Amino acid sequence: MIPFDFDYYAPETTGEAFNCYAKLSKAGKRPVWYAGGTELISMARVGSRTFGAVVDLKGVPDCTRLAAERGRIVLGAALTLTEIARSGLFPLLGSTAARIADHTIQGKITLGGNLAGTIQYRESALPLLLCGARAHVMTAGGVEKRPFSQVFSGRLHLEEGEFLAAVDVPEREAALPHCHAKRTRQDKIDYPLVTLCAVRDGGSVRCAVSGYGSAPLLVPAQALAGGAAVCGELAGEAADSLSGSGAYKRFVLENMVGQALANLGVK
Incomplete structure (x- = not known):
């Protein structure tokens, strides 16, 4: 049980999510991004993390995309490790995801959560670093596509209020x-x-x-x-x-x- 109260928000677009977080932050609500919640819930239960509001990204279509289009594989940051592994679209990432935690937890941990979490291993970053991935980062000016290596160096580096909506890799690289x-x-x-x-x-x-x-x-x-x-x-x-x-x-x-x-x- 989480021993404190907080507000819950479920935006439906990347823009709505960004603006919701910004308003909550300005109001002093100390918002956090949420998708799988495995780490966030565990930390909140023992009192090592507190917050006044949660912005859930699972209902944002851009964050749950799973597609091969225009020569690139697109993977939403709110996809679970299980969904990525079962898709077969990016075999190396699928193999990596299938060895993170156990089968039950893989159905909760998201790609974005593994990349942004506090646990240092962040194994899902390895295939992305190797295969020319781009990060889709939601900013005040909209979604920016940046080389993954620019936003990830040991951990995810984003400005306050920004969030990772998705990643994409060239189909050619994913098939190597x-x-x-x-x-x-x-x-x-x-x-x-x-x-x-x-x-x-x-x-x-x-x-x-x-x-x-x-x-x-x-x-x-x-x-x-x-x-x-x-x-x-x-x-x-x-x-x-x-x-x-x-x-x-x-x-x-x-x-x-x-x-x-x-x-x-x-x-």
Whole structure:
């Protein structure tokens, strides 16, 4: 049970949502965006997060779009991980989503929530970083389409009152040969020791990881050259955690990179 009262709003368009949030903020209501609510509800129940109003984005069509159009795959930020995985439109993102939390929670966690949440892993960002994604950001001037790498660097960077309505990726990029691997400390369902996503585009491979450092990051091209040897620059990103030491993560990542290259047919 959430131990405080708050107002609930369910806008029907991106513009209505933006204006609703702005008015509530101006009135001192401390509004929050809401979609799946898994993290927000948990934090509110234990008193680590309070707010005076909730703006629910699930009823905004732009936030629940799931389509292939004009050569791009469009994914609304309020889509659940289950919906994305079952759609089959972006296989690498689907594989990644299917290993975040368990099947029950995947039906509640949204793409936007995973990207914007406080839990550092944000694994759904990896395929987006690798495949030339664009972020559809609702601003005072309307929806702006920005390179995903401009709005996401370890976490989502948006101005107060802005929100992520959707992302899109080129169909060509979404269809590239790819691989996904996740290593956990013990159980299959757990936070990652290291999660790796990779795509092969012709003779080159792009790779991104989560769990290895304090935030998702791209593996430098030089770390992939010559097989599984991870360059010193990336090795310095390895962070000790409850899942494993930095040294152990380096060992795990080197093996994961080698296996990914083999799976993608790169010698």
